[in-house]
Amino acid sequence: MFVGSHSSPAGKIYDEYVERSRSLRGVPCPSSTLQEKAEQSKAELNLTHEDKRLTAIVQDEPVNEEIKQQFQRINFSSSGISKRFLPAKLFSQSRKNSYHGVVLMQDGAVAMPVNPVENEASFKKVKDGLLSSITSAEELKETAGFDVNKDESTVSITVVGASGDLAKKKIFPALFALYYEDCLPKHFTVFGYARSKMTDAELRNMVSKTLTCRIDKRENCGEKMDQFLKRCFYDSGQYDSEENFTQLDKKLKEHEGGRLSNRLFYLSIPPNIFIDAVRCASMSASSANGWTRVIVEKPFGRDSESSAALTKALKQYLEEDQIFRIDHYLGKELVENLSVLRFSNLIFEPLWSRQYIRNVQLIFSEDFGTEGRGGSKFYDQGPIRLEDVVIGQYKSHIKGGITYPAYTDDKTVPKDSLTPTFAAAALFIDNARWDGVPFLMKAGKALHSKRAEIRVQFRHVPGNLYNRNFGTDLDRATNELVIRVQPDEAIYLKINNKVPGLGMRLDRSNLNLHYAARYSKEIPDAYERLLLDAIEGERRLFIRSDELDAAWSLFTPVLKELEEKKIIPEYYPYGSRGPVGAHYLAARYNVKWGDLGAEQ
Numbered sequence: 001m002f003v004g005s006h007s008s009p010a011g012k013i014y015d016e017y018v019e020r021s022r023s024l025r026g027v028p029c030p031s032s033t034l035q036e037k038a039e040q041s042k043a044e045l046n047l048t049h050e051d052k053r054l055t056a057i058v059q060d061e062p063v064n065e066e067i068k069q070q071f072q073r074i075n076f077s078s079s080g081i082s083k084r085f086l087p088a089k090l091f092s093q094s095r096k097n098s099y100h101g102v103v104l105m106q107d108g109a110v111a112m113p114v115n116p117v118e119n120e121a122s123f124k125k126v127k128d129g130l131l132s133s134i135t136s137a138e139e140l141k142e143t144a145g146f147d148v149n150k151d152e153s154t155v156s157i158t159v160v161g162a163s164g165d166l167a168k169k170k171i172f173p174a175l176f177a178l179y180y181e182d183c184l185p186k187h188f189t190v191f192g193y194a195r196s197k198m199t200d201a202e203l204r205n206m207v208s209k210t211l212t213c214r215i216d217k218r219e220n221c222g223e224k225m226d227q228f229l230k231r232c233f234y235d236s237g238q239y240d241s242e243e244n245f246t247q248l249d250k251k252l253k254e255h256e257g258g259r260l261s262n263r264l265f266y267l268s269i270p271p272n273i274f275i276d277a278v279r280c281a282s283m284s285a286s287s288a289n290g291w292t293r294v295i296v297e298k299p300f301g302r303d304s305e306s307s308a309a310l311t312k313a314l315k316q317y318l319e320e321d322q323i324f325r326i327d328h329y330l331g332k333e334l335v336e337n338l339s340v341l342r343f344s345n346l347i348f349e350p351l352w353s354r355q356y357i358r359n360v361q362l363i364f365s366e367d368f369g370t371e372g373r374g375g376s377k378f379y380d381q382g383p384i385r386l387e388d389v390v391i392g393q394y395k396s397h398i399k400g401g402i403t404y405p406a407y408t409d410d411k412t413v414p415k416d417s418l419t420p421t422f423a424a425a426a427l428f429i430d431n432a433r434w435d436g437v438p439f440l441m442k443a444g445k446a447l448h449s450k451r452a453e454i455r456v457q458f459r460h461v462p463g464n465l466y467n468r469n470f471g472t473d474l475d476r477a478t479n480e481l482v483i484r485v486q487p488d489e490a491i492y493l494k495i496n497n498k499v500p501g502l503g504m505r506l507d508r509s510n511l512n513l514h515y516a517a518r519y520s521k522e523i524p525d526a527y528e529r530l531l532l533d534a535i536e537g538e539r540r541l542f543i544r545s546d547e548l549d550a551a552w553s554l555f556t557p558v559l560k561e562l563e564e565k566k567i568i569p570e571y572y573p574y575g576s577r578g579p580v581g582a583h584y585l586a587a588r589y590n591v592k593w594g595d596l597g598a599e600q
Ligand SMILES: NC(=O)C1=CN([C@@H]2O[C@H](COP(=O)(O)OP(=O)(O)OC[C@H]3O[C@@H](n4cnc5c(N)ncnc54)[C@H](OP(=O)(O)O)[C@@H]3O)[C@@H](O)[C@H]2O)C=CC1
Pocket: 161, 162, 163, 164, 165, 166, 167, 194, 195, 196, 239, 267, 268, 269, 270, 271, 273, 297, 298, 299
């Protein structure tokens, strides 16, 4: 896995650079037209003031002067490439070295060469009432007379299910944050769509009341919010009515003002109405001259069959490249950082295998229950073997005179529900690198803490000279790398250290990268990153159908078994550390959950 693929803007810059570099150095290229292309681009490229600031600096000697000049002339701002992906530096390593080169991005990310991935098939045209793809910008220009690179295009973002919890809590605030940060295109409109009757003013009022996002306390927030709200509109309609979506289409067109129109639909509705909404949106409200993309929320089915059926149904109306399956955890800052941490730090490279790692833990806990959202199945995933799974359900608990409800007290939940609100599982990766290393996962609601973290526990130092000097349990005195996704983002490495003084006593200390202390910049919400990616057509953090199939094929057999055998979940008190069974499961593999010890 590499950071920055050829499907990303960074990857594309890299590709372009490598192609040109190869052709100008006389290195045989897969395509004989590369030299022509390079010459052509050279003639086409202009340099504006801003581009000069952003232009890449070619540092390394082996790069031909002509390539250097060409690269410096790339007009980034007019190429439709997001500033966040622009390179700060570019260098090519010596030809003696087997690496080709990397592009350092402005935000510190690194783009490296990977196999090309065909990505863009998102432009749609309506032909004989059927939707088919426009696969290239050239074709689009030919068909519609539009140039995608001109900023005269517009993006309409329709939040389907705008009256709902997710829309209020996450989607509108994220859109506002993007607007505040100047990340949305010049011409954009936000439409709320749902069955509830609302006027534009009422939607704006609803949105303004719930715009509790990280931007709240920033400069000119009120002013910016007013500007943003002026771009928000509402249309009421049914999710299964093509007629209602035709009406939405009309309204969208009015705002698009004859520009090339790109349309993003965010399906923030219950899954049973996904297909109706997709059918209606694609048949009656998809863009006639730009791209149409649809963000689909979880859950993506409940097992292999239902997930495949959902994908099949979606694909009746959309191509895979138009479907953006969102799991917002993939957009969390520290999840994005995982591959950087792993692949840009040589210290981890030799350690990253069964030889040094004894277990990996993925922990997700919430300190609140379902709170009226108990209708769906929550932690219904499981690993391959039933004996490697523990499921639990929270029960009522009284603490400090307060009664905390049981899962089955939720009015959206049947009293006899066996739905798990907690699951723990042990999984193994069947390859040479990870053979025998347990990957333990647990996730649950109504637990003692709210956290999401990844813990990589290392093995013992063989024949440790200082065994006798540990004040603590030797078994726990192994290195541990903790990636705290939330709250209070941090990456820390537990090491053994001499306690200062004349004696020789060791303790456990942390080498700590605490984000709040290290970086002054606020961390964007995952929905901001993912919405921006969807607008830019960046699919890297969205789930492809084959990935989804692979995930379901792991979990479906055990889910069936749990259901068929009517396994009763182990009850745990609201606010506790979860079912005791999870500790036995870990103990079976000689593991202690890293989040439960005295020092974490
Ligand atoms: N809320 C969250 O934190 C998260 C939600 N999700 C997913 O996002 C999607 C939206 O979630 P959320 O906002 O909580 O959902 P809601 O239950 O709030 O539903 C969203 C809107 O859909 C409409 N709706 C609800 N039920 C029905 C129904 N049975 N038939 C037709 N329309 C209905 C309602 O609008 P109206 O009546 O006005 O048409 C409602 O406001 C779901 O797929 C959910 O699984 C994923 C992660 C987190």
